[in-house]
Amino acid sequence: MCYRPANTVTIVKCLECGAFNKPTNETCQKCGADLNESRKAADEAAAPSPGAPKEISLKPQGLDGAPKAPGAPAAPKAPGAPKPPAN
Numbered sequence: 806m807c808y809r810p811a812n813t814v815t816i817v818k819c820l821e822c823g824a825f826n827k828p829t830n831e832t833c834q835k836c837g838a839d840l841n842e843s844r845k846a847a848d849e850a851a852a853p854s855p856g857a858p859k860e861i862s863l864k865p866q867g868l869d870g871a872p873k874a875p876g877a878p879a880a881p882k883a884p885g886a887p888k889p890p891a892n
């Protein structure tokens with residue numbers, strides 16, 4: 806794998822559709838989205854402002870987004886709630 810810093814990249818990837826565009830393109834040649842937004846996003850991702858280190862999550866894996874314990878009671882249905890249409 807050859808990693809290239811963003812400032813050497815000569816193509817702009819569209820944020821909307823993911824198409825690659827020439828750096829001279831103002832808008833995506835595929836979907837017409839504004840490529841300036843894509844450039845900006847790429848710049849920010851590649852060059853975070855100094856003094857603002859990325860926050861690293863120290864949460865142990867498995868706690869966040871863990872599946873609910875089996876047997877957890879579902880939300881009780883309101884009595885007399887109208888049934889959803891069959892179709």
Ligand SMILES: [Zn+2]
Pocket residue numbers: 819820821822823824833834835836837838
């Ligand atoms: Zn696009």
